[in-house]
Amino acid sequence: MALIFRALVWLTTAALVIGVVAAVSIYYLASRSLPDYDKVIPVSGLTADVEIVRDNSGVPHIFPASDRDAFFALGYAHAQDRLWQMTLMRRTAQGRLSELFGSRTVENDKLLRRLDLYPLAVQSVDVQDARTRDALDAYAAGVNARITEINRDSLGRGAPEFFMFNAPIAPWQPADSLAMIKLMALQLSGHLSEEVLRARTSLLLPDENRLADLLPDIPGQGVAALPEYAALVPGADAATRFAQADPDPMLWPVPRRGLAGASNAWAADASRSATGSTLMANDPHLGFTAPAIWYLARIDLSVGGVIGATIPGIPAIMAGRSENIAWGVTSSYLDDQDVFIEELNSDNPEQYRTPDGFKEFITRRSIIEIKDAPPVTLTLRWSDNGPILPGTRFDLGTITPPGHVTALSWTALSPRDTSMTAAVNLMYAGSVEEALDISKGYVAPSQNLTVIDADSIAMKVIGALPRRDDSHQSQGRLPSLGWRPENRWQGMFPDDSNPVFLNPTGGIVGNTNNKSVDRPFPLHLSFDWGDSQRVMRWQGLMQGREVHTRDSFVEAQLDTVSITARALLPLIGADLWFTGEAAPEGTPERLRQRALDLLANWNGEMNEHLPEPLIYSAWLRALQERLIRDDLGPLASEFTHVEPLFIERVYRDVDGASAWCDIIRSAAVESCSDIARLALDDALVWISETYGTALESLRWGDAHQATHDHAVLGDVPILRYFVNIRQSTSGGDHTLMRGRVSGEDPNPFHNVHGAGYRGVYDFADPDSSVFILSTGQSGHFLSRHYDDMGILWRRGEYIPMSLDADLARAASVGITRLVRE
Template sequence: MALIFRWLIRLATALVFLCVAAISLAYYFAARSLPDYNAQTDVAGISATVEIVRDNANVPHIFAANDNDAFFALGYAHAQDRLWQMTMLRRTVQGRLSELFGTRTVEIDKVMRRYDLYNLSVASVAAQDAQTLDALTAYSAGVNAWLAEVNSGARGRGAPEMWLFSHPVSPWQPADSIAIMKLMALQLSPHLENEVLRARTSLLIDPDRLADIMPDDPTSGIAALPAYAALVPDVAPNSTGTRMAADPLSPFHPPELAGASNAWAANETRSATGSTLLANDPHLGLTAPTIWYLARLELETGGVIGATIPGMPIVLSGRGDSLGWGITAAYVDDVDILIEEVNPDDPTQYRSPDGWAPFRSRDSIINIKDAPAITLRLRWTANGPVMPGTQFNLGTITPPGHVTAIAWSALSDRDTSISAAMGIMRARTVNAAIRAGETFIAPALNLTLADRNRIAMKTIGALPARNANHQSQGRFPSFGYLPENRWQGRFPYAENPIFLNPEGGIIGNTNNKTVDRDFPHHLSFLWGDTQRINRWRLLMQAREVHTRDSFIEAQQDTVSFTARTLSALMGADLWFTGDAAPEGTPARKRQIALDLLSAWNGEMNEHLPEPLIYAAWVRAVQQRLIRDELGPLAAEFTHVDPVFIERVFRDIDGASIWCDVIQSAPVETCTDIARQALDDAIIWVTENHGAAIEAVRWGDAHVATHDHPVLGKTPLLHWFVNIQQSTSGGDNTLQRGKTSGVGPAPFQNVHAAGYRGVYDFADPDSSVFVTSTGQSGHPLSRYYDNLGELWRRGEYIPMSLDPALARAAAVGVTVLTPAP
């Protein structure tokens, strides 16, 4: 027995030793890719010495003799910190994820190949102006200089993920940066999926009720349109369908998680500082690391500092010494679905206005890890690429003998958006930035501007010119062979909305409707916000003048205008009614919940129970209202539409009919639905967050999930690569934390402001900014999540162009010298 015990001890010791050795070895190899920020390196591609000074938050401040050397250094810094992220963005837009991830990503690659964004980007290189092409070339050379160091064998393959997904990394080139801009356009457009859902819904319900469940902005004067079945006959109602798998690697998101942002500015008449103010916080899906990367460039036109996206040599939101700029998704309807009739006698042809025309086609091979390659037949019509019915649920709205083609402004082989963005970054006045935006194509953005004296907001991006007789006004799929349904180019830039130094002294956008124009000169019927704008207007008008700190307060505001409105409507007949109920009974819990909500001001604070009770309640209300009419399709409505709920409970245009359950004999009232839904919500909250509803916390459900797209679900590793934080805010607060809406944790915060900046031109160096994670994409770096806790607490770091401040307590200075 003693001998066995001794051998067990030896075996256990050996196993522990082997585990420690394996972990040490893994750490060693992973840590090899951590860059040394204090280094002097000879590189080919620069004309003079360049300094990359990394301040105490690891924000690179780049000082160079000329612009091209500065862009070279930005590419070098991006690659040092975010090489894996950059290669993944490029692979995504190329449709080459399956080479690394196998069959998991084949459907993503198929869609990306059909859009052909990468080849369009290659063709667009020739369309850039000379200055931008020089910048793209220099930036690519900087990225490749770091790749050369990695390939020399001293940098651990450039990123720890490369050890797990080993594959050669091809040199960076200008087309890659253009392609990432197109990928951004894809992520910001909700219109395709919305058109499909609108068509599917209209096939199931009374056309008069479509305006309830998928309402226009309440300020809209647009008349109701005919049902989809009247436009495209022979399509059977279909309440079932499949969403593309919610893979973290996918760039495709449901319409509810399309781009969202806030931006506002005050001129000197509404500023206490004597000059202008500007705030911007663009919202995208949360990831680890965040998509945003802070950087400062010293250019020949002056210093610029702000938020970049690794892979592109531009500051997308930031400031110089005399101009600040911010971006919000404009929600321009720049996508149409065209139903193309296939020649029954020759499937290589489709109907055009002039008769049968051949599809333009070619084959594309998708290589798949651990599986045979597949050959994809790509087809285009004059309207755009053809998508199969299996993708985006297009088959549910396509009649037999037809296919669907996608018209989209980003499908341009002369895309000069990156040249326009470069011009905006170099501009020094509001007017110069507006002029630079003329060549911007996609994604459509609202560009908010402030120089030292004036403010403006201009929509940049191509506005499709539709025929006034378009059958569906772009809201439903329509027949592509009818001339009236085809695009007629785009409207001139002068027609893009502009607000220049308004009399009120303040401009802003929360993805709300900006102009009310009749079709076809409208921008969109679908807007990203009908709610946050109300709270913003109140905060802006509550003060005669504003300061940097009041703009910060507005960015951090967590009071929900929506919650204040809807909780009062849903509880109108429930407050303080009913007999006393014994402790622990459903009636007693309902009374406790109503008592809490009755005294609540709508603040979506992470430490309070009321936001969780409200969120679960209104979600249950919507499900009870729609599931009998829509059946399985109700699952597609993952987020509460406040306008729909308000229409029902105010009985606008007879919308209270939704409260009656059509399959039951009794006639249910909206009070019945509200009470039953509150009971549903209480059951869900107590089962998932504790029996004492007065003690639950919104922050326990509203957890910001900055997950690593590749390793975030890997056992053990997810503890090291994911960043999760309890957060305040919600779907409709200015400090927006959009919830997932699906799965066992529907209130997780998955889409928020990955970047926040506030710029004060009375004292520009007092401007501040922050991102949601950190500068590094390396999980072993202390800069992987160093900004995350500041972001969670609503704090910022200085946004200064003062070289002395950058050098003070710098964490490293990288000196690049021209190779002999």
């Protein structure tokens, strides 16, 4: 017995020693890739020595002797902190993820190969202007200098992820940076999905009023009634409407519906500023990741300092300020995508119908290498309208009749894309007028550019606007027949067709992804907009005071009042409040009364510490589900977010919309009050099962956690607790401090999409401008800069956005000197 005991002690001790040694070894290998910010590094490719001063938040302040050296150092800094993120995005754009991740990402690679984003980026290199080509070359040289240093000095392969997913890191090329912009365009695209969803829904709702209920036009001048989709495309009938698409694979680069893009931006001129100079605020919204897509940086150029938010892989400040101007972006929702139904030749499926007869597809083969599996050979096909996409993606198979395929027209599919030139040159602009002129080069993604200088403010829709024929069958709202000449794109409108708002008399411009213009088709910009709610709160805050300050702009950026809740709750609960007798404690009726009492005294603030936002959100979600499930069946699952205009139309009975309240499959005729009561009971059952019955103790923030998850390691057991960043947050889908919920079980209210970057710029005192990230500068989870800004971001705090070199040096955590070899 003693022998067995000693053996167990020995084995336990040995196991512990081995575990400790393994843990220390893993930590040592992982920590080798932590960048040293305080060192001298000899590199080739510089014209003179460069200093990179890291401030206390890890923001690099780059002091070069030339513009070329500035871009070189920016590339080096990006690679120091975000090399894994950069290579992952590059592989995504190239369609080469499966070389790392095996069969899990084959569908991603197939899509990106079909779209041809990377070859189009390669072709676009030659159309950039000389300044931009120099910037691209220098930036690539800086990235490659870091890769060389990693290999030469055995610096842990550059990031811990490279140990787990080992593959050589190819040198960075100028085309890689252009591909990043095209990838961002894909991640901000949403019109393809909207077209398909409208087509699927129209097949189920032959009454055009009911389709207008669920997919309404934003209030304003409407459009002419559209024909039913089934009439446009014979054969797209009920037999295909419920076909199931494949689930999205790992690292799928296309956003789910409702998560394509958002953002806020507004500016005030001197007449509306308390300081007598211009102000601007901007917070672009994207899907949350760890680290965030944004990276803060300051570079000194020949025209002066430029500081703001960059995207690793791109040699430009995408939103920020220089000594002359400040600029920000929001998603414009310009309709830059159309789906076309192409008819195949029944005698030769390699041909498709055109206005001039059948024509051969442009085809070529592409080989996808797959880790631990045989390679896959993919046949890429293009029609005149664009690349052919498979029916298993985007639910295209549900609306494509037999003997047809679908093609995509999209402004980002341009081999002469000068968006990078516009982004680089914007940093050199000396005035608002010059910035607006430079913006003509933007192609995709389309954005609203808000820009100010010391005297002027402006907002302009930038990006290519497709020219559609006046007689287009669906006006771009539904998939269209590709062989009909009136449906095909006829080039692009000239830049002067893009709306511009320069120095308006009211002294304020802004955008919350709302409908910005009301122009007739085909100059309409879009029928589908990203916001109909936040803009109303923004208008009230902007017009609620005569003049603004930096602090009032910050206050608006962080505002969590839901005007949607204030408008909808009195509608849906009109017959429920203060009615009936008091119910016994412990009964469902009593729980409902407690919930209604809480909501009756609530001001609509989506504060993380309050219970009312959770009760309200669960009620609205259950209400929409009850209204649409029996009419749409499985298609109801596509409507994962509450549609406020739909709820309002139903409860105001606009054009007979209250018909949605009657459950088709029941003998009784249900009223809208009945459905509201049943939905509230549904919501309270869900809340009780998930969070308990103590309604007063609920916290919205427990359900509305911001999910900054690592794109690859976020689901790995144990490791996910180190790489994922979770934060209790305020806000919601329809607040200015937007925190878009997932809409999907089991965590429908997780905050998955919002402001990864916030900036507020004050030209009365530019160095008092502020900015913040939602995570941190570093992509290395062992770095203190991995999540240090996230704490400030959650609390609504900012860090200084200063071009004062002495201030940066005084608070530095290290100075990197790049010296010429």
